[in-house]
Amino acid sequence: MESKARQSMLAIRIREAGGPDVLEPFETAVPAPTADQVLIEVAAAGVNRPDILQREGRYPVPEDASPLPGLEVAGTVAAVGDRVHDWHVGDRVMALTHGGGYAAYAVANAGSCMNVPRNMTTTEAAGVPETGLTVVYNVFMRSGLADGETLLVHGGSSGIGTMAIQLAKSRGCRVVTTAGSDEKCRFCEELGADLAINYRETEWSEVCREHLGGANVDVVLDMVAGDYVDLNLSLLRDSGRYSLIAFQGGYRTSVDLRPLVARRIALTGSTLRPRSVAEKTAIRDRAREILLPALATGQVKTVVDSTFPLAEAARAHRHMETGTHMGKIVLTTAAVA
Ligand SMILES: NC(=O)c1ccc[n+]([C@@H]2O[C@H](COP(=O)([O-])OP(=O)(O)OC[C@H]3O[C@@H](n4cnc5c(N)ncnc54)[C@H](OP(=O)(O)O)[C@@H]3O)[C@@H](O)[C@H]2O)c1
Structure with missing residues (x-):
């Protein structure tokens, strides 16, 4: 496996079902990608309403998913699994994660990753995959x-x-x-x-x-x-x-x-999260046809309402719960450009 990653990282966990304060920063091991996954050094992670439902215990985590919150990230590929040939260390990607996006590193299936168009910042890219x-x-x-x-x-x-x-x-x-x-x-x-x-x-x-x-x-x-x-x-x-x-x-x-x-x-x-790897890859492929060109020409943009440091995920959730935001709320890490 080609790799350029650290051993431990900052991530956010859900201590128990409840309000925003149950989101707590902790130090944990960097996840290891399987043969069909990439490891992403996360620069930014999108916050989605389903994250709030998960935090409240109202959106059960699929058995094969990370229990950590976070459904979408953008950053740089830090390692690739043995069967991954279309992504390389150093590629700038945005990806759907199977949980675990609120972290300094996250794994994603190769088929859930997309190139970040040159005209987009990593913060903007983090708001794309789930929506x-x-x-x-x-x-x-x-x-x-x-x-x-x-x-x-x-x-x-x-x-x-x-x-x-x-x-x-x-x-x-x-x-x-x-x-x-x-x-x-x-x-x-x-x-x-x-x-x-x-x-x-x-x-x-x-x-x-x-x-x-x-x-x-x-x-x-x-x-x-x-x-x-x-x-x-x-x-x-x-x-x-x-x-x-x-x-x-x-x-x-x-x-x-x-x-x-x-x-x-x-x-x-439908709900996106429990879909199979093959189904998500097919949706990603369709997004490459109709969404990526529109992002690359600026016809579609991520409207970033606000950003919060990863460690302040609880504050980001509180903001979403006020319902005053317009567009995406994004968490950023030390790796944000
Ligand atoms: N099935 C899936 O695969 C999937 C995937 C992702 C998200 N979702 C769902 O999609 C929704 C949006 O997610 P998000 O992350 O974009 O959340 P978000 O930014 O927090 O948006 C929630 C939106 O719901 C609107 N809303 C609530 N009650 C409404 C009503 N009675 N009439 C019209 N609009 C109403 C709010 O409008 P105002 O603030 O203007 O009141 C707000 O714009 C959430 O319900 C989420 O669970 C589903």
């Missing part, structure tokens, strides 16, 4: 958003939302989104959304229907569920597609199922 692959899979692979179609995405100012708005716009799509304040709505429209609706102040589904001249949404990306399910279904056109990725509004609801039959709507859902 990018989630959007690519759900919106493009699963729900088949085609160029020029109309996407409705909830939570437009979130990490996921900012990625979905920009990527859909880079494909010539029309985008309607929801957000929880006028400031967030303005931010979403500056990112390219054709219409951003303040869901706290208006009947967002009525405003959306009026803007589109009826039930004219081709694809919904929904992280809310609950009462939104019925409304989303009512806005989809014939043969519309609905991708559900989270349940911030509740996972039990009463739904009028007739649109699924009468208008041939496809309702689907």
Whole structure:
């Protein structure tokens, strides 16, 4: 194995299920990559809402995953496993991790890594893998958003939302989104959304229907569920597609199922984390086709809301829980450029 790594490192662990203060820095051994993995010297790690669910004990860690939090990193390859031929020590990469991203070093499957385009900082790159692959899979692979179609995405100012708005716009799509304040709505429209609706102040589904001249949404990306399910279904056109990725509004609801039959709507859902190595590699490959070129030309950018030193992960989680952020929250290590 080609290697250039240290023996021990700073990482963040979850002491027990609970609030942000259960995130504690500790010194631990640098993980060893398997034959199909690379070891990354982490410069920056993205913070995602699922990290909060994991910290609270509401998002079980898959058996084969690291118990440490952190689903995405960017940095430099420090070692490669014996069967890895497409990555080399010194390569600048961004990668989906199977946990363990909140650390100075993290392992990732070779098939979960992507080159960092030259125009991106490592901090920006750390915000790409989890949101990018989630959007690519759900919106493009699963729900088949085609160029020029109309996407409705909830939570437009979130990490996921900012990625979905920009990527859909880079494909010539029309985008309607929801957000929880006028400031967030303005931010979403500056990112390219054709219409951003303040869901706290208006009947967002009525405003959306009026803007589109009826039930004219081709694809919904929904992280809310609950009462939104019925409304989303009512806005989809014939043969519309609905991708559900989270349940911030509740996972039990009463739904009028007739649109699924009468208008041939496809309702689907997924979560990225437990997918197999082969599935994640296939999603990464699709991201290389549609996301990387858009990042390289600057059509899609990571909007970095704020950065925190790795050791202050608890403060980063507290910030996410205020819900005031717009875009990505990123942890940085001593290796950040
Ligand atoms: N299934 C998967 O594979 C997968 C992968 C990654 C993330 N996710 C999920 O995707 C969501 C976003 O993740 P993130 O890391 O980007 O988190 P984030 O930045 O914290 O975003 C959460 C967003 O949810 C929005 N929201 C909450 N209630 C809403 C409502 N009633 N109507 C409209 N928007 C609402 C918030 O909007 P306001 O702040 O404007 O109120 C905020 O923009 C999370 O629920 C996460 O669990 C799923």
